[in-house]
Amino acid sequence: xxxxxxxxxxxxxxxxxxxxxxxxxxxxxxxxRGASIWDTFTATPGTIADGSDGSIACGSYERLxxxxxxxxxxxxxxxxFSVAWPRVQPSGSGRMEPRGLDYYDRMVDGLRDxxxxxxxTLYHWDLPQPLEDAGGWPVRDTAERFADYxxxxxxxxxxxxxxxxxxxxxxCSAFLGYAAxxxxxxxxEPEAAYAAAHHLLLGxxxxxxxxxxxxAVGIVLNPSPVRPESPDAEDAARAxxxxxxxxxxxxxxxxxxxxxxxxxxxxxxxxxxxxxxDLDLIARSLDWLGVNYYFPIRVAVSDGDAPRRADAYPGAxxxxxxxxxxxxxxxxxxxxSGLEELLVGVSRQFxxxxxxxxxxxxxxxxxxxxxxGSVDDxxxxxxxxxxxxxxQRARAxxxxxxxxxxxxxxxxxxxAEGYRKxxxxxxxxxxxxxxxxxxxYDWYAQLVHAGGLIP
Numbered sequence: 494x495x496x497x498x499x500x501x502x503x504x505x506x507x508x509x510x511x512x513x514x515x516x517x518x519x520x521x522x523x524x525x526r527g528a529s530i531w532d533t534f535t536a537t538p539g540t541i542a543d544g545s546d547g548s549i550a551c552g553s554y555e556r557l558x559x560x561x562x563x564x565x566x567x568x569x570x571x572x573x574f575s576v577a578w579p580r581v582q583p584s585g586s587g588r589m590e591p592r593g594l595d596y597y598d599r600m601v602d603g604l605r606d607x608x609x610x611x612x613x614t615l616y617h618w619d620l621p622q623p624l625e626d627a628g629g630w631p632v633r634d635t636a637e638r639f640a641d642y643x644x645x646x647x648x649x650x651x652x653x654x655x656x657x658x659x660x661x662x663x664x665c666s667a668f669l670g671y672a673a674x675x676x677x678x679x680x681x682e683p684e685a686a687y688a689a690a691h692h693l694l695l696g697x698x699x700x701x702x703x704x705x706x707x708x709a710v711g712i713v714l715n716p717s718p719v720r721p722e723s724p725d726a727e728d729a730a731r732a733x734x735x736x737x738x739x740x741x742x743x744x745x746x747x748x749x750x751x752x753x754x755x756x757x758x759x760x761x762x763x764x765x766x767x768x769x770x771d772l773d774l775i776a777r778s779l780d781w782l783g784v785n786y787y788f789p790i791r792v793a794v795s796d797g798d799a800p801r802r803a804d805a806y807p808g809a810x811x812x813x814x815x816x817x818x819x820x821x822x823x824x825x826x827x828x829x830s831g832l833e834e835l836l837v838g839v840s841r842q843f844x845x846x847x848x849x850x851x852x853x854x855x856x857x858x859x860x861x862x863x864x865x866g867s868v869d870d871x872x873x874x875x876x877x878x879x880x881x882x883x884x885q886r887a888r889a890x891x892x893x894x895x896x897x898x899x900x901x902x903x904x905x906x907x908x909a910e911g912y913r914k915x916x917x918x919x920x921x922x923x924x925x926x927x928x929x930x931x932x933x934y935d936w937y938a939q940l941v942h943a944g945g946l947i948p
Contacts, residue, residue, distance in 0.1 A: 500887045501890070506884065506896070507896045508569050509571030509572060509573055509610075509896055509897070510564060510567055510571075510573070510902045511573035511898050511900050512573075512901055512920065513574070513901075514617060515906065516901075516905040516908075517550050517553040517905045518553045519549040519550040519551065519552045519554055519555075520552075522591070524593060525580075525593065526577065526579055526593060527621050527622065527623070528621070529578070529619035529620060529621060530620045530621075530622055531546075531547060532546070532622065533677065533678070534676070535547065540679060541911045544911070547906045549926075550905055550906045551921050554557070554596065554798065556924065557603065561607060562843055563919055564902065567938045568938055568941040569941055570896070571609065572604050572610070572900060573612040573613075573898050574611070575616070575617035576614070576646055578642055578710055579759065581645070584621060584623045585623050585638055586609075587873050588636045594646070594649045598645040598650065599648050599650060601613075606810075612898075613658065615638065615643050615658065615700065616659065618665070619678065620678075622697040624638060628687070629680075630666060630667065630681060630692050630693055631671060631685040631689045632688075637699065640699035640702075640703055643657075643659065645710075647677065651704070651907075655709070657711070659696070659697040659712050660671065661677065663694065664714070665715065666693055667686050667689040667693055668686050672804055672805050675805070681804065683808065684758075684760050687758040687759055691761060691766055694741070694744055694775050695771055697712050698774040698820045702778075703826060704728060705780075709781055710781075711783050711849070711915050712784055714784060715786075716737065716786070717738070717787075717831070717835070719734040719737060719789070720789055720790065720792065722792060723793065725794050726792050726794050729793075730812075732753070732810060733806050736757070736806045737806075739751045739754065740754055745779055745818060745843075746776065748772040748775060749772060758769060770771050779846055781849060782839065782847075783850075784835065784839060785789075785851055785852035786825070787851050787852075787854075788853070789828050790811050793812065793815045793922050794810070794811065796813075802814065803823060827855070829876075829880045829883040833883040833887045836848060836850070837888035840894070849898065853898070853899060854899055854901060856915060857915060859931070866930050870933045873918075873931070876932050877936070877940075878947050878948075881940070884897050899918065899943065901917055903919035903921050905917065905921070918931055919934055
C-alpha cells in the first residue's frame with residue numbers, strides 16, 4: 494500500500510469576487526458607448542425571459558465608488574471585472590473612446606487604492622455590433638480586431654494591471670451564440686459555431702502575445718465533468734465532452750483538436766479556417782487558466798425531440814440532460830465534488846500552469862429575510878462552503894489552484910434569463926438600485942478575513 498504524498502500549492506488560497514460589464518454597468522448609450530450584440534439581441538422580442546435588457550442593469554457605471562466599497566467590504570484580494578469592448582472602441586476597430594477608457598482607469602485606481610488586485614477580462618460577450626454585422630466570431634478578422642483592442646486597453650491600464658483574462662467562456666460565445674441561438678447574436682449555424690470557436694481561441698492567443706509585458710495572461714473556460722447516465726449514452730457523452738471540454742483543453746495544452754471532434758466538425762480540419770501556425774500559437778498562449786464551475790453535465794439519450802440546449806453540441810448524437818437534485822433556481826445540479834474532480838484533472842493536463850476558480854456561485858429565489866429586512870440565504874452559504882472546501886481538497890491533492898472567485902458581487906442581468914435569476918452576494922432593488930448585502934455577503938467576508946478558514 495502506498496500513501497499519496499503529493500504536496501499542495503505552497504502559497505495560501507486567495508479570494509475574490511466577480512462581475513461582468515453588460516450585466517452590471519447599464520449606461521448603454523452614455524459617453525460614446527457603441528452598440529453591442531447584446532443590445533441588439535435583447536431588443537428582439539422573445540429572446541429574454543422577462544423581456545428586459547441591460548440598459549440600466551445595476552447602474553454600476555454611475556455608482557463605481559459605491560460598488561468598490563462593497564468589494565472592499567468583503568476584504569477580498571482580487572476583483573474580476575470585464576471591460577466592455579463597445580464602451581472603449583464603439584465600432585470594434587479604429588477610434589477609441591477616451592471616456593470609456595477613463596471609466597476603467599478609475600476602476601483600476603480605485604481597486605489599487607483599496608489594496609485589491611484588478612483582474613480585467615477583456616471580453617465577456619459584448620461584441621461591438623459592427624463586427625457582428627461584418628460576420629462576427631465566425632470570421633477571422635474579428636480575432637485580429639480583438640488583438641488590436643487588447644493592445645490599446647493594455648497601453649492605458651497595463652502599468653497597474655498584473656493579470657489579464659482575455660475571454661470569458663468562449664464555449665458560450667461560440668455555441669450558445671452561433672449554434673443554439675440562446676445567447677447573442679442568436680444565430681443557429683453549426684458550422685459557423687465551430688469556426689467561431691477557433692477564432693475565439695486565435696483571438697485569445699493573438700491578444701496574449703500583445704498583453705505580455707511583465708503581465709500574466711490567461712483565458713477563462715467553463716468546463717464540466719460529463720457523465721453518461723447509461724451505457725447507451727456513452728457516445729453522446731463523449732461528443733458533449735469533446736465540445737464542452739476537450740476542444741479548448743487540447744488546443745491550449747497540446748496545439749491540436751481532438752480527432753473525434755474533427756469528425757463532428759470538419760471545418761476545424763479545413764486549412765482555410767485553421768491556418769498553419771494557428772494551433773502552435775494557441776498552445777503557447779497561457780500563463781494561467783481560469784475555471785468557471787457550476788454543475789456536472791449528465792447525459793442521457795433523448796427519447797424524443799432534444800431540448801434546445803442540445804443544439805449547443807452540433808453533430809453530437811441526440812441527447813438530453815438530466816441533472817439530479819438538489820437544483821439551483823437555474824435548474825443546475827449542485828455537486829461540489831465535480832469541482833474537485835475538475836481541478837485535479839485539469840491541473841494534470843496543464844502541469845505547470847496555475848489555476849484560478851474564476852466563477853462559482855448559486856442562483857436562488859431569495860425569498861427569506863433576516864430581521865433587518867436583508868436576504869437570508871443559507872443555501873447559498875452552504876453552496877459556497879462546500880465548493881470552497883472542494884477547492885481546498887483539490888489543492889491538498891496537488892492541484893495548483895491559487896484563487897477562488899465567487900460569482901457574483903450583486904444580483905444583475907442574467908443574460909437570457911433577464912433579472913429573474915439571482916446569484917449575488919448583494920441584493921439590488923430594481924426600482925431604486927439600492928444595494929443590500931445578504932447573509933452570504935457577511936459569511937464570505939468572515940471567511941476571507943479568517944484567511945479561508947470556513948466559518
